[in-house]
Amino acid sequence: xxxxxxxxxLVLVLGGLLIPFTSNRxxxxxxxxxxxxxxxxxxxxxxxxxxxxxxxxxxxxxxxATAEGRLFATIFAIMAFAGGLYAYRQASTLELTAAFVxxxxxxxxxxxxDLLTLFVFWEVMALGSTAVIWAASTVSSQxxxxxxxxxHLLGGVVLMIGIIAQVSTTGSLAFEPMTPDSVPTVLILIxxxxxxxxxxxxxxxxxAYPEASPSGTVFLSAFTTKTAVFTxxxxxxxxxxxxxxxxxxxxxxxxxALLENDMRRILAYSIVNQVGFMxxxxxxxxxxxxxxxxxxxxxxIIYKALLLMSAGSVLLMTARxxxxxxxxxxxxxxxxxxxxIIGALAISAFPFTSGFVTKSLETQAAANEGMLLVxxxxxxxxxxxxxxxxxxxxxxxxxxxxxxxxxxxxxxxLRYAMWLFSFLCLAIGIYPAPLYAILPYPVDYQPYxxxxxxxxxxxxxxxxxxxxxxxxxxxxxxxxxxxxDWFYRKFFKEIAxxxxxxxxxxxxxxxxxxxxxxxxxxxxxxxxxxxxxxxARTWPTGSMVLWVAVLLGVSLLFYYL
Amino acid sequence: xxxxDAPEQPPTGNDEGRDRHRVHWLYRRDNRPKLWLLxxxxxxLALVPEFFVHHHPHFDGSGFTLDGTFGFYAWYGxxxxxxxxxxxKVLGIFLKREDTYYDE
Numbered sequence: 001x002x003x004x005x006x007x008x009x010l011v012l013v014l015g016g017l018l019i020p021f022t023s024n025r026x027x028x029x030x031x032x033x034x035x036x037x038x039x040x041x042x043x044x045x046x047x048x049x050x051x052x053x054x055x056x057x058x059x060x061x062x063x064x065a066t067a068e069g070r071l072f073a074t075i076f077a078i079m080a081f082a083g084g085l086y087a088y089r090q091a092s093t094l095e096l097t098a099a100f101v102x103x104x105x106x107x108x109x110x111x112x113x114d115l116l117t118l119f120v121f122w123e124v125m126a127l128g129s130t131a132v133i134w135a136a137s138t139v140s141s142q143x144x145x146x147x148x149x150x151x152h153l154l155g156g157v158v159l160m161i162g163i164i165a166q167v168s169t170t171g172s173l174a175f176e177p178m179t180p181d182s183v184p185t186v187l188i189l190i191x192x193x194x195x196x197x198x199x200x201x202x203x204x205x206x207x208a209y210p211e212a213s214p215s216g217t218v219f220l221s222a223f224t225t226k227t228a229v230f231t232x233x234x235x236x237x238x239x240x241x242x243x244x245x246x247x248x249x250x251x252x253x254x255x256x257a258l259l260e261n262d263m264r265r266i267l268a269y270s271i272v273n274q275v276g277f278m279x280x281x282x283x284x285x286x287x288x289x290x291x292x293x294x295x296x297x298x299x300x301i302i303y304k305a306l307l308l309m310s311a312g313s314v315l316l317m318t319a320r321x322x323x324x325x326x327x328x329x330x331x332x333x334x335x336x337x338x339x340x341i342i343g344a345l346a347i348s349a350f351p352f353t354s355g356f357v358t359k360s361l362e363t364q365a366a367a368n369e370g371m372l373l374v375x376x377x378x379x380x381x382x383x384x385x386x387x388x389x390x391x392x393x394x395x396x397x398x399x400x401x402x403x404x405x406x407x408x409x410x411x412x413x414l415r416y417a418m419w420l421f422s423f424l425c426l427a428i429g430i431y432p433a434p435l436y437a438i439l440p441y442p443v444d445y446q447p448y449x450x451x452x453x454x455x456x457x458x459x460x461x462x463x464x465x466x467x468x469x470x471x472x473x474x475x476x477x478x479x480x481x482x483x484x485d486w487f488y489r490k491f492f493k494e495i496a497x498x499x500x501x502x503x504x505x506x507x508x509x510x511x512x513x514x515x516x517x518x519x520x521x522x523x524x525x526x527x528x529x530x531x532x533x534x535x536a537r538t539w540p541t542g543s544m545v546l547w548v549a550v551l552l553g554v555s556l557l558f559y560y561l
Numbered sequence: 562x563x564x565x566d567a568p569e570q571p572p573t574g575n576d577e578g579r580d581r582h583r584v585h586w587l588y589r590r591d592n593r594p595k596l597w598l599l600x601x602x603x604x605x606l607a608l609v610p611e612f613f614v615h616h617h618p619h620f621d622g623s624g625f626t627l628d629g630t631f632g633f634y635a636w637y638g639x640x641x642x643x644x645x646x647x648x649x650k651v652l653g654i655f656l657k658r659e660d661t662y663y664d665e
Contacts (some may be wrong), residue, residue: 251645258649259657322660331585367619375619379634380641387642402588451617454610459638461607465600466642473646479657489663 005050005063008041008073009108009121012080016100020093027096031084034100038077038107042070049113058173061113067440068294069110072230074438075298076106078424079222079305086309086417087215090316095135099219102128106223110230114173115163115188118231122159122195126152129224132216133208141211147488148208151194151201152224159191180239189236196228196279197272198245202252203485205271210264210321214312217264221308222301225271229278229297233440238285243374246280249273250381257388258474259481261322263311263397267304270347270389274300277378281362284369287441292361294439299354299428303346306421307393310340313414314397317407323476328402335409337398339418346425348390349382351456354428357435357447360456364445383463390460391467396476608635 015034022030051063080103087096105128108121126149133145165184167173178185197205209220236242253273260266274296281293313336314329315321330337342353349355359382366375409415428435436443467474529535586592611631618629627633 254645255649255652258646259653261660328585328588370620370623372620372623372625379637380645383638383641384645387645399587402585450610450614454607454614455616455634457607458632458634461604462635462639463642465604466639466646468600470643470646473650477657478660479653480660480662481653481656482658483656 005045007051007062007108007111007117008038008045009104009106009111011038011041012077012100012104012107013124014104016097016104019097019100028088031088031096031100032081035077035081035084035103038080038104039074042073042077042107045070045111055116058116058167059114060117060173061175062117063111064113064175065111066234067438068230068234071294071298071438071440072110072226073107075226075301076103076110076223079103079219079301082305082417082420083215083219083222085420086218086312086414089411089413091213091215092135092137095132095213095216098128098131098135099216102132102219102223106227109227112175115166115175116173118175119156119160119163122227123156125224125227126156129220132219133212136211136213136216138211144208144211147485148204151204155191155194155201158187158194162187162189162191175234177237178235180236180241189232189239189241192228192231192235193245194228195224196232196275197225197249198279199248199252200484202249202272203483206256206260206265206268206483207485209268209271210262214316217268218305218308218312221267221271221304225275226297226301229275229282229293232279232282233290233293237282237290239283242279242283243371244283246276246278246283247374247377247381249276249279250378251384252276254381254384254388256481256483257392259479261324261476261479263314263321263323263326263393264308266323266393267307267311267389270307270385271304273381273385273388274304274347277359277362277381280374280378281365284362284365284371284374286365286369288361288368288443288445289365291436291439291441291443292358292365295358295361295435296355298435299346299358299425302421302424302428303343303354306339306343306418306425307347307389309414309418309421310336310343311393311397313410313418314407316410316414318405320405322478323396323400324478326397326403326405327400328398329405329407330398331402332406333398333409335415335418337394339422340398341394342422342425344390344394346429348386348460349456350390350460351448351453352426352429354425354432354435356429356456357432358428360447360452361443361445379459383459383466386460386463387467391464392474395467604635608632 012034015030015037019027019030045063045065047065047067049061049064051061053060053062080100083099083103084096087099091099102125105121105124109118109125112118112121130145130149130152133141133148135141162184163173166188169182169184178188180186180189194201205225209217212220232239232242249272251273253269253271253276257266257269257273260269278293278296278300281289281296314326314333317333317336318326318329320326346353346355349359363375363378363382366378432447436445527533587596616629616633618626620626620628
């Protein structure tokens with residue numbers, strides 16, 4: 001056990017809190033330096049539990065270094081670096097600070113050896129990401145951020161109940177592989193899946209992320225869902241239920257992205273699609289499948305961030321986000337278009353890009369296990385990825401009709417960030433060995449065979465052919481698509497509205513009734529005791545004399561008896 | 562990368578004809594057949610290796626040999642996408658709403 005080990009995530013969390021106190025050059029040094037420092041810490045820690053403390057009666061392991069954790073921490077740090085570069089001039093101080101705390105807590109999760117540490121970082125992530133959404137400071141971002149926060153707090157509560165139940169049944173807080181066969185483990189699984197965007201609660205990704213600022217969405221795309229992939233990878237490898245859940249997510253993402261008109265929402269649905277591949281691979285659970293999920297997550301963070309950087313540049317320069325308003329931008333934004341296309345090719349797993357060498361591990365793992373249906377569905381989905389993200393995004397934003405817009409390329413820091421990630425997409429694709437070397441298990445797979453190259457080109461090129469043949473069917477409309485969030489944004493809201501109307505009407509009626517009762521009582525009192533009433537009348541002297549005579553008569557009568 | 566297809570609509574009307582030299586060649590109406598031809602050439606090239614490469618079936622001994630047959634990946638990729646576009650179209654009938662649906 002090292003004396004100096006501390007959670008590597010704290011570098012970004014605590015360092016991020018210094019951002020408000022810096023400006024200009026020092027801020028850039030901080031934004032680029034903190035992720036590099038995180039990488040150094042992550043790679044200097046030896047494997048195993050490095051810090052162990054006790055809290056109440058339980059053993060905590062705030063720093064536990066594993067191959068999986070190091071891989072995810074590495075890509076999170078790289079993401080913070082490029083995101084910081086992309087955001088540094090345009091983003092608000094609040095957004096940068098929140099994004100770095102958010103990134104740091106994601107790194108914290110990857111080094112958590114116990115469920116309590118994991119939970120603390122998990123909740124900090126929810127708060128950090130909500131602040132990133134709110135930093136856009138638009139009305140729609142405030143509302144979407146609140147919905148996002150409520151949903152994640154709900155997921156956090158389910159996770160916490162699961163953790164408490166797990167501790168009380170097993171007595172251990174250790175974060176180790178589990179099987180979802182008891183109430184506590186099922187609750188923990190649900191808590192993880194909420195953050196992965198699993199059904200039925202998938203809508204929060206496309207609801208909240210595209211409401212953030214251009215750079216905010218880039219940060220958001222990377223951490224929450226991929227941290228969930230990490231926790232599933234470590235906590236529930238080989239859980240059968242994850243295969244159908246993952247496949248559902250894959251096709252959900254494709255169908256909703258095909259229906260969508262907002263360019264960043266298309267990419268948000270595509271996150272669900274990509275995470276679906278990883279979740280399904282974790283469900284398959286062989287060493288190759290788990291390697292595939294980890295490698296795919298690593299590559300995905302880079303190309304999805306690249307795509308959102310490209311879309312964010314378009315949004316920044318045109319202030320437009322709907323495909324119906326865009327088009328023809330390749331003429332005046334060539335750098336943004338080229339980088340967007342490289343990201344689109346990578347997500348489609350085109351040969352010589354990072355998607356090709358990582359996603360194929362997952363499909364090959366399904367084939368190796370003899371899962372024919374899963375393999376056929378994943379192959380169809382691979383074609384569908386090219387359809388909904390690979391062509392649809394660049395086509396509708398940079399080509400299709402000429403919108404007449406001629407914005408220039410974005411400022412230099414945005415361009416550098418995009419070139420950096422484009423380079424990584426191609427470098428990993430052309431030379432995957434370094435990535436394969438840091439995967440959790442030894443890799444015995446050769447992505448570049450003639451067979452694989454030929455078949456992949458055929459699938460993708462004919463998928464592209466289908467896109468252009470059916471282009472008329474995909475004409476963009478000014479619409480959104482209903483999702484599960486309809487229940488909490490419309491159904492329960494309408495019911496609550498109706499309830500408010502009816503209860504307030506009922507209360508008004510009760511109030512009126514009570515008021516009428518009081519008035520009636522006052523009336524009666526007035527009638528009997530008011531001026532001119534019976535009780536207030538003066539008594540004539542004659543009646544007084546009569547009553548005295550009666551009393552005297554009665555006492556005389558008693559005297560004689 | 563795919564050949565960019567002809568645009569759905571001509572570029573902003575007042576540009577067409579008058580400033581023909583300023584319209585990008587991708588957007589010129591008379592280039593559309595050439596672009597489609599280019600796409601067919603690329604698709605044909607992608608199918609050429611089918612005559613030389615023997616595909617290894619992924620599921621030996623399971624009776625499923627379709628993935629080793631001629632052009633499987635081509636028609637499967639095409640039909641999968643066509644099917645998904647059709648599915649999205651049908652679901653869209655039920656799911657699509659004005660994009661001001663949730664606004665107040």
